[in-house]
Every structure is written in C-alpha cells, then in structure tokens.
Amino acid sequence: MTTMIDVRGVEKSFTLHNQGGASFSVLERAQLQVASAECVVLHGQSGAGKSTLLKALYANYAVDGGSIELRDGKQMVDITTALPRRILALRERTVGYVSQFLRVIPRVPTLEVVMQPLLDLGVERAVCQAKAEDLLSRLNVPQRLWSLSPSTFSGGEQQRVNIARGFIVDYPILLLDEPTASLDASNRKVVVQLINEAKARGAAIVGIFHDEDVREAVADRLVDIRAL
C-alpha cells in the first residue's frame, strides 16, 4: 500500500478583513492519509470544511499550519511550501480536481475543453480526441454539442463536460467535490463507474458526495469533518 496523500496537523482559518476583520477557524489539526487504489469520502454537515480541505489538497486554498504531502513518483511534495511552478507541474500530471462548476473558456469548443489537459501533456491529438469522445459519449453529452462552446449549455451538461475533462488524464490523485450533484440517476451511475475504474488503476481518490447511493458505491472509508 503506497501513501499518496499525507495531511498532518492542518490549520485553516479565514479572516474577512473587509467585514470588521472577523476571523474564524475551519480546520484544526486536520489529518488525512490516503493510499493508492483507495477512495475516501469526506463527511460532515454543511459548512464543516469539506470543500476547504479538498481545495487545500489542490493548493487552491493556502493553509496556516501543518503539512500536505502529495506523492509525485518516488517523492512526497509538501504543497504548503512548494513553489507555484512546482504546484502547477503537479496539477498537470499528478493531481486532478473536479467540482460541479465548469469554468468556461470563451470560444473553445467542448471537445477541446475536454482534451486540453491531455494535450498539454504532449499526448498525440488523435489519442486525446478518441478518449474525449469516449468520455463524452459515456456521459451522454449529445454529439451535436461537441463542437460548440459549453458556455451556453445547461448546468447539467456543463457539469458532465467538466467530469469528462477531469477524467481525461489518469491522475494518480483525484479530488472530487460533489461531481454528481444535480445529475440524474443514469449519469450518476456513469460517474460511479469512472471513479471505480480510476480506483482500479490505482488512483487515490478523495471525494465529497451528498448522494447516499454514490457514497456507498465508491467509498472505502468515510472521514468525518466536524464543524468547529
């Protein structure tokens, strides 16, 4: 069993300087270890800090203390102290993040949006395209939409494009923040399959899923995040 994610003693508080300097703590001494081929689901009430922890694992949020180590090949890299370009390199090939929101790039067609992370790794275009088409088909995104920019798509369509994009690279570490929220049952099933396939190839997965069925179908372990 290889440790892929090692979180120790993480502290995170927010200070709202423009709202009277109110400060509140969200994570205190947070711990989390995730092995390869394991899916850990973060559990806890709304506002408990689940998304905050997930964003910290992607270095999208800075933490105030503790360490967050991610495995990159033979090395563990502490992303709380790593240089920005080190983190960007990790995000290119090692750690993927899928939320329920797609940030649309103006003008770029759906197929390109989905392929891009794999193209950026230097993979041949035909290979990227085949994989993108396969994911979009599996997620029931109609083919007539593939050449259009997702900016005009419905929320659910954008969400599925985002999932396809998130699964195009076989990241060793995957972070999923409610990727199935507002998807119908058949599409939720596809996402469950994708997650289980990722697990089978050895990915370490940390997810947040409000849907009981999804949780049961993918979780090896629940970790409680308590509101402070």
Added chain:
Amino acid sequence: MNSICEQPAMLNSDDWQDMEPLLSVQNLSKFYAPGKGCGNVSFDLYPGEVLGIVGESGSGKSTLLNSLSARLVPDEGHVIYRSEQFGELDLYQGEESLRRQLMRSEWGIVHQHPRDGLRMNVSAGANIGERLMAVGERHYSEIRQRAIEWLQAVEIDASRIDDRPSQFSGGMQQRLQIARNLVTHPRLIFMDEPTGGLDVSVQARLLDLLRNLVAQLGLSVIIVTHDLAVARLLAHRLMVMRRGEVVETGLTDQVLDDPQHPYTQLLVSSILQN
C-alpha cells in the same frame, strides 16, 4: 461561487527542477514622489512562466513593467536577465545599446494602444518584416513569407498584408502588434493591458489566441492587467500591487480564491466573478 480555475498550461513542466530564472528582480524601486511609483520589488521569473501584475489604477503597475523592461531607469535595485546571446546581464549596469538590442530580439513589448507599438503608416507586412530585418534577415521573399505565416497565426487574412494598420479594427491592430513581437521568437514578453481598449467579444478572441501562443512557444510573460478574469486565464502567478508596493503574491487561483491581504480581498470581492 468558488470554482477552480482553468489553469494555463505550462510547457515542459518536467524541467521545472533544473531551470534557472530567466529574470531575477532584486529590490527594485522607482518613485516619482512618495507613494507614486513602485518600491522594493523582488521576484524570479522562470522560463515558460506567466506572471500577472494586478492592482488599482495608479498603484505602480506600469512603472514596474517599464523598469523591468529597460524603458525606465530605476532609482534602486537590480534586474538580472539571462540572455541567450549575452549571458547573464545586470540590465542597468550594461550599455544602453545592449538593452536596445534585447528589445529587438529576445524581448517583445505589447503596448495597450497598438499605435504605440506599430508603425501606422507602413503596411502590416512591413510592420512584421521590420522586426525580422532588425535581427539580420535580408531576403525579401523569406520576410514576406514569414509575415504571411504570422498574420495567419494571429488570425488576420493574408490578403491584408499590404494594408496599413490604420485600415484595421482595434482588435486586428492588437493582433498585428502581437505578430510583430512574436516573429523574432522572443523569450520574454512584456504586456501592459493588452486587451484594454477592446470589446468583450474581441477580447475573448485575443485572449484565446494569446493563451495558445504562450503555451505553444513556451514564452515567459509579464502582463499588467486590471482585469482579474484576464489574469485568471493567462497568468500562472500573480503579484498584487497597491500604492507602489507588492502586497500579495502567489499562485493565481490561490490569490483570487483565498486572498489573504485586506486589499486583495477588497479587489476580489468588488468584481463579479464567473
């Protein structure tokens, strides 16, 4: 709504460990009057990195950019540039002619107003060709061919090659300015509000183009913008300026989604984000 950014690609990210900075800035200061200018700025820029400089009007962004790009002599500090042709240079210690040569070859400068970066009374082709001739290209047919290729790369129809920039729309002029800069394969580009005067749809097209070119060519870029959406789309890293000082710096999406400094929080919250 906090969604993670679509991060700009970094070419050759495998090489991150062995690289030396392209530009090292040490305690750079240039003040016109107290609080007017920029002070005590230090950072390293690595090959392939895009650094965004954001902040309110008058915070010293252009002053800093001009001091970095050898157009404004700083009061204090050093700008060390690792040149392909000349090795490691302390910019303001060397000869003026050297700086001018860098600007024509290894550097590109994209101005907010295309008329500041183009020659309006000569053809589009000549605008591109001029940069090539400045680095020693002499064959007319070769120059014209390269001009055509670059017009196409910036999505200007090759049939417009003999037209003057004054006959182009603002968006086309801006794209021509970019072509003129990129034709000599610079390593480092300085941009001051490159999408400033353009309408939103024209901006989107230019941004998409810039984003692809920067990734394909592995360019290093320092871009000044007051538009946080532009910064998010193009920059790997951000530097936030206020009253001549850098108040926060870091990974672009971290600075925008989890701003630490009161001023950055104000800046981010005052903008409608998508």
